[in-house]
Each structure stands twice: as C-alpha cells, then as structure tokens.
Amino acid sequence: MNLPNRAEDAHATLAAAFNSGDVATVLGMYDTSGIIVPEPGKPVSGNDKFEESIKAILSIKGKMEIKTVYCLQTGDIALGRSEWSITDGDEVKISAKGIEVMKRQPGGGWKIVIDQAFGAEANLIA
Numbered sequence: 733m734n735l736p737n738r739a740e741d742a743h744a745t746l747a748a749a750f751n752s753g754d755v756a757t758v759l760g761m762y763d764t765s766g767i768i769v770p771e772p773g774k775p776v777s778g779n780d781k782f783e784e785s786i787k788a789i790l791s792i793k794g795k796m797e798i799k800t801v802y803c804l805q806t807g808d809i810a811l812g813r814s815e816w817s818i819t820d821g822d823e824v825k826i827s828a829k830g831i832e833v834m835k836r837q838p839g840g841g842w843k844i845v846i847d848q849a850f851g852a853e854a855n856l857i858a
Contacts, residue, residue, distance in 0.1 A: 735760070735837060735839070735841025736841060739805045739812070740800060740803040741842075742803075742832065742834050742842050744798065746844065747798040747816075750790065751795055755783060759779075761843060762843060762845075763835060763844065766847075767845075767846045767847070767848075768782055769848045769849055769850060769851070772850045775848075794819050794823075796816065797816065797817055798815070798816040800812060801813040801852075807836075808836035809833065810834040810836075811832070811833055811834075812831070812832040813829070813852055814830045814832060814852075816828060816829075816849070828849055828850045828853060829850070829851070829852035830847065830852060831846075832844050
C-alpha cells in the first residue's frame with residue numbers, strides 16, 4: 733500500500749489498510765514513534781505497542797469506514813478530524829470520533845503521528 737500524497741486522503745487510505753486485514757499494511761500508515769490511543773485514556777507508543785493495538789482492532793471483524801470531517805494543513809503537518817466505525821452488515825461493532833496528526837514524509841506521502849481514535853467524543857476526559 734502506498735502512502736497518500738495528500739493529507740486529506742489519509743483517512744480513506746487508513747480504512748483501506750485496515751480492511752486489508754494485514755498488520756504490516758496498517759503499521760505502514762503510522763509513524764510508530766508517535767502515539768496511538770486504541771482505547772480511551774490508554775495512549776501507547778513504539779512499534780510493539782502499535783502492533784499489539786492494531787492486532788486488537790483487526791480482531792474486531794467487520795468493515796472499517798472513516799469519514800473525514802475536516803483536514804487542516806500547514807506545511808508538512810496536518811490535523812484531521814474523523815468519524816469512524818467498524819460494521820458487520822447492519823451491526824455497528826464500534827464507532828467513535830477521532831483526531832489525528834499527520835506528517836509529510838521525505839518521499840511526499842503522509843503518515844499518522846498521533847491517532848487519538850476517541851479524541852472528539854463529547855464525554856472524553858483528558
């Protein structure tokens with residue numbers, strides 16, 4: 733999977749990566765020196781923790797969809813706001829509103845540096 737060439741395409745590319753079911757493909761979308769928050773209040777960093785988190789999310793069988801609410805970019809940094817879900821037919825297995833920080837890579841593609849999957853939830857306490 734190729735990295736998106738535009739920051740605003742990161743959400744769709746990430747959903748496609750998750751829907752591939754391949755851990756390495758999903759990991760390729762992230763700068764694993766950054767932070768992922770796979771559960772509210774439980775941020776993790778580092779390749780091993782990212783991989784563990786991604787495997788847990790992939791274990792939720794279904795299709796991931798991510799809607800980009802907005803994407804703001806300045807230079808090589810972008811901030812995205814998303815609404816995402818994993819569904820199996822008509823059953824919603826999980827859904828949330830996230831915030832993501834992305835960074836343009838030397839080759840021009842974009843990786844997610846911070847993925848606060850629940851960062852825009854109304855009842856979130858930091």
